[in-house]
Amino acid sequence: MGIIRAVPDLERVVGERPLPVMMKSIDHLDPHCRVLLAHSPAAALGYVDAEGRQRAGMVGGASGFAKAETETRLKFPVPADAAPGTGAALLVLVPGWRETLRINGTLDEDGLLVEEAFLHCGKAVIRSNLWGPGRASADGVEEGELLGPAAAAFLAAAPFAVITSRDSAGRADASPKGDPPGAARMIGPTTVVLADRPGNRRTDTFHNIVERPDVAVVALVPGDTRTLEITGKAVISTEPGLRESMTERNRTPKAVLKVEVETVRLGQCAAVREAGLWDAARHVDPADLPRSSTIWTDHLRLNETAGEAAKLVRAGVDEQQLRAGLEQDYRQNL
Template identity: 80%
Template sequence: MGIIRAVPDLERVVGERPLPVMMKSIDHLDPHCLALLRHSPAAVLGYVGAGNRQRAEMTGGAPGFAAAESESRLRLPIPADAEPGAGAALLVLVPGWRETLRINGTIAEDGLRVEEAFLHCGKAVIRSNLWDPAAAPEDPDAVEEGSALGPAAAAFLAAARFAVITSRDGAGLADASPKGDPPGVAKMIGPTTVALADRPGNRRTDTFHNVVERPDVAVVVVAPGDTRTLEIAGKAAISTEPELRESMTERNRTPKAVLKVEIETVRLAQSAAVRDAGLWDAARRVDPADLPKPSTIWTDHVRLNDTEGTAAKLVRAGAKERLVRAGLARDYRQNL
């Protein structure tokens, strides 16, 4: 099998979505989400731009830039080219914290109408050492825009350790998924092709399921310590090519599948959101003691999830913070 084109084939390779994992999401902003948003100075926003193109960019600049007007509406800066009513997704960052908050919904006036919220595990942040900046880039002012990776974008890509893939499914529901690795998180295959490995994560495989239905993706790539971001937009495919997978082996783990993106547009530019948020300023890191514990968030979200059926009732009944905390520690030890 080279390219996966159907969900059954996908799930044979990466596994099915476990019910307990899917029940970690809720359909509104609860107090845990509000606490994280108050401390977050920046996020990646995936949205639909002009011409029905998938777009993504870093937004924010100061803690609380995204403010909840209600449990189903979030006010935040929206790009001028964002399509009203179209699916959009937010990947919320809290400096110094390893977990990320994912909020999915639709573009509304001056914000986002919330349809789903859940906490993403911290493996991508841990693998990328996101909050530890690297040496200053050789040419921090170099920018680039076009239909292929030029020298400046290629150099940035080689140093980048963190990326967020934004996508939509066939119904237009959006998602923003983080990826983290040592430098080269997005592997340059050629001037118009990049690849991102599927590492052990929260096991939702949202991006892969979306790409099976709709190949359009936009990726924001981040190099810790650099105030620029790289946006790559194009058509994605899920590859199981052995040579490609083996070329992306890390820590003796070869990914089961790789996302290949055929580039349509590239934009390496200074990010005011990254600069103003001071993402790599140690003085701006948030003390984890000021945040809810991840195990508490997941436990409470499972209990709040309204999935029906006997199996879902059993999952809710078995949601114990102590057990979730122990499972989380074991997962982080075994699956980095």
């Protein structure tokens, strides 16, 4: 059936995690993270609810909604049904900017105890044209155990989604997925698939799913103030027909995430509405932010991974070379 169930099999298909890629993360909120947070009006949050279920939703409403009280504590409005003391992950959006900031840690009553922060590459945002013109918001809502007409229509129109997951130790992750509309595709009333596209090569979601299949997905449609949350159990499929059906830009994904749906929630989202994510007048000028290549360079140097190989990575990083390689990667590997 082509289902991957072990890490060695996964890495044979999608590749191992390169050391320089893993070293782009730090264990605190540095000044770069603080600048991005100050410009962000919204983020996708992956969390565990009081009943122990994996959940995903949007939080925020105004720029700077998440405030770094210290280097390791981030304060923001936490969903009322969230379970403190459990793993949680934020994917921080800066409207008009192609990269995203990922912050992972442990949830408390009014924020997150930070354990990891890193910048995610902009390919998902670019592929989805997330900050392009939006359509008018619709009013249909839906809740249940399968994808009804309104949820199916929303999913088909959605170019961007965030999938949240946890590993066996409860460490959380929130990873962006972007494509032309249909980033997450319905192949039945209780089945949704997402392709593995080129990204930052950490493959956190896939590694988590090998250990724990529970996932939650939140999907966005530019201009629409609703969100669609899907929760369920996921597997990683290499079935040729399924992979070929998700070919994009003449590239067939190496693996596909297949989610068996347990709950569906489509409804208005105050955080998205108040954040004005698709109001071009509120988009950030990238010139007001640090270069992504500068952030990655500084984070590589701040990373404290031990060993001679890590020392060589820190010593060898060059911001100008990284910037040139990044632009070439964005041009050639979307």
